Amino acid sequence: MDNEEYSIGDIVTLTDDDGNESEYELIGETESEGSTYYALAPADNDEEYVILKLERDEDGEEILSTITDDDEFDRVASIFDDELYEDIDYDGEE
Numbered sequence: 001m002d003n004e005e006y007s008i009g010d011i012v013t014l015t016d017d018d019g020n021e022s023e024y025e026l027i028g029e030t031e032s033e034g035s036t037y038y039a040l041a042p043a044d045n046d047e048e049y050v051i052l053k054l055e056r057d058e059d060g061e062e063i064l065s066t067i068t069d070d071d072e073f074d075r076v077a078s079i080f081d082d083e084l085y086e087d088i089d090y091d092g093e094e
Contacts, residue, residue, distance in 0.1 A: 011043060014064065024050070030079050038064065039080045049084070051076055 006012065010026045027049055028039035036054040051073065052064035067073040 006038075012040070014040070028080050028084055030076070030083065032076055032079060037067075037076045037080075039084065049080070051080060 006026050006029075008026055008028065011023055012026060013021050013023055015021050023043040024040035025043055026038060027041050030037050030039075038052050038054065039049045040052065041049040051067060053067050053076075055063055055065050057063050067076065
């Protein structure tokens with residue numbers, strides 16, 4: 001995300017470890033326990049989203065990485081689920 005300011009709704013291009021690029025829409029941002037996390041939905045699928053953590057690489061550049069700790073992921077996923085789906089009732093209606 002290269003030291004830029006991003007806003008909800010922005011489309012960002014992410015490159016995976018194999019060099020494949022995909023477009024995602026930024027749908028949420030939160031801070032928890034001193035770290036920043038982003039929820040991003042694939043541009044071609046609004047039914048699911050991924051959660052990435054903002055970190056710095058060895059050169060000090062901001063990078064987004066997957067969350068490898070299960071407890072950390074569950075905690076952050078719960079925050080995003082509450083924020084992103086607060087207006088939807090149990091019948092799936094808004």
